[in-house]
Amino acid sequence: MASQKQKTAARRNVKKAQSAAKSKQTLKHLPAKTRTALGEEANKVRKGEAKTRKELEVEARRLEVAGRSKMGKDELRRAIARAR
Numbered sequence: 001m002a003s004q005k006q007k008t009a010a011r012r013n014v015k016k017a018q019s020a021a022k023s024k025q026t027l028k029h030l031p032a033k034t035r036t037a038l039g040e041e042a043n044k045v046r047k048g049e050a051k052t053r054k055e056l057e058v059e060a061r062r063l064e065v066a067g068r069s070k071m072g073k074d075e076l077r078r079a080i081a082r083a084r
Contacts, residue, residue: 041073056080 002010027035044050051059056076060068063083071079 027038030038041050045052053073053076056073057068059080060071060076060083063080065076065079065083068076068079
């Protein structure tokens with residue numbers, strides 16, 4: 001059976017882990033306008049109106065765009081448009 005000291009330490013560790021997990025929920029803390037934009041982008045991808053980042057990266061690789069692995073979706077879109 002665990003001692004009182006061990007129980008206290010375990011309780012403290014659990015609270016610390018819960019606190020860390022809660023602070024990492026970054027989407028919850030973004031402005032509403034940003035969350036809306038992210039949701040709209042996700043819906044476009046689901047409907048097939050927009051490409052995923054992975055699809056954009058494959059196209060950038062085909063066009064031999066330099067630095068593509070460090071680019072975000074918008075940067076990849078612009079780089080692909082310039083490379084065409």
